[in-house]
Amino acid sequence: MKRSWMISLIVSLLIVGGGTAGVFYILDTVPEQLAVSAVLNQPPEEDEKNAEVPKETQDIIYESQKLVVQIELPDGTIGSGFLYNDKGDVITNAHVVANAEEVSVITTDSKKMPGDVIGVSRDTDVAVVRVPGLEGRDPLPIRTEGYAELLDEVLALGSPLGLQNTVTRGEISGVDRTLDIEPFHYENMYQISAPISPGNSGGPLLDRNTGEVIGINSAKLDEETIGFSIPIADVLPMVERWSETPMESLPEFPELNEQVQSPVTGTDAEQATYMVQYFYDSINQGDFVTAYSLISSSWQEKTSFEEFRSGYYNTLSVSVDNLVADPKDDQVVVTAFITAEETVDGEVKVKKYKVVYPIQKENQSVKIMQGSGEEISNESKEEE
Structure with missing residues (x-):
């Protein structure tokens, strides 16, 4: 039986370029007070696993990197996303593209393309960006059914601090985690040991053995090498609806415009x-x-x-x-x-x-x- 764990603590959404630092309290508490923030405003972590990467894993990383993009907003917000279909649709976090209709997408070979936000959720931290320049490309393989299990080996891809296609390794260290970062509610989350940092938000979590996308990297514990990823199977039906019928009007996130912070990017x-x-x-x-x-x-x-x-x-x-x-x-x-x-x-x-x-x-x-x-x-x- 799955055990639900409510992270009851100070939670805040910190977005690079424009965001909020609101605080949300929950009554039930874990042994120590911890803070959870969206993965866009924490210093980068180094992967402590220095073992040689197997050739099969190197191949998975190399092929996957081509389909992972960096997303930039005019205000300096930076996040990640990944191609999931042949229409040029990119999955990312809602907090990455909140309050934006158009974004810039940068591919691994540094090509900059325009993208339109065609779907974004007010409750679930998921969004879709359509990039005409990526139409026709074969997407990343997606695990459409089933869930990862404890100690499954994973790869987290993204652009921490604007350093495009950074890869870290780790394991599924927990399942069925629940947390709230206003205005989003996260449930059934994977807890991962793969270090994730600013700019990783919206990037894919891959099964290290198959290369399939199993999650969307979304949050981390402050000062801890513990991240959280949304299972892709949970949000795929919603994402596919947006791809079939783009939203006519996008929801607004006024609570994410209360503070403006300096962009954090790679030099x-x-x-x-x-x-x-x-x-x-x-x-x-x-x-x-x-x-x-x-x-x-x-x-x-x-x-x-x-x-x-x-x-x-x-x-x-x-x-x-x-x-x-x-x-x-x-x-x-x-x-x-x-x-x-x-x-x-x-x-x-x-x-x-x-x-x-x-x-x-x-x-x-x-x-x-x-x-x-x-x-x-x-x-x-x-x-x-």
Whole structure:
């Protein structure tokens, strides 16, 4: 039998960019007074599980990241969402898009697209954003029936502090949790040990073994590595109704406009280093189409896709040893120190390189403008 646990404590909804810090009290109390806040205004947590990630899990993460987006509002609010159907519909939290009709959606390859809020609930912290630019893409697999169980291994994806597609690992540490964060009521929640932070709100919780979406990351305990995720099966019928028949008028959330807070986002340097890391992740996965899409149009004009891909024919794997970012005016110069396994005359050799990448915005997207590198061992100069 499921055991319902009411978190009876001070609860508050803290939203980056615009929100409320209202306090809600419940009579029954747990042993210690704790505070729960929407996952948009807490410092990032580090995943303490440093064990090597299995290859199968790496594949799930890589493929899933392409379908997880960052959502931005004009007031600076930042959250996450994920593609759940082929109409371009993105599921997120209601508190992420509250009081907004239009938002900006940023994909993993830094493309910025407009999105329209087509459904949002006043009671359940769930909303749907339709993004025409994502129409036709295959969505994330969704677990439509059944629930996760205690100690199931999970992955939490999102954009904490604007650091897009951050992934943390953990377990289902509790089930059937109930809490209130005005104006929302949460019940049957998963309690998770995977660290979640500002910007994770609305991101997917995945089954680590299958890659299926099992929940929507929504809240965390203040100062604790305990998060809460809404089971996707509980809200899917409501979400699908909005996709079939978008709401003609959206509910308002005046209680979420009482205070304005400073946006919390990743710095330009952090976003630039993420871009280079994602570039090499794509190369390692053999996804040269994605890697090529991350480079600037001027680089693409000088190098065709076939030429770009042929440059990696002899590369077996690449690991990033260190990334150093140096902001300069309108761009960030990222120096990557990498180790590559390459085939040379039929033999596998390990080589180390230092590669420099200027990163800057191009047509609303962050791009790698060019690349130049040298082999550290013999200092031979190479142009990418």
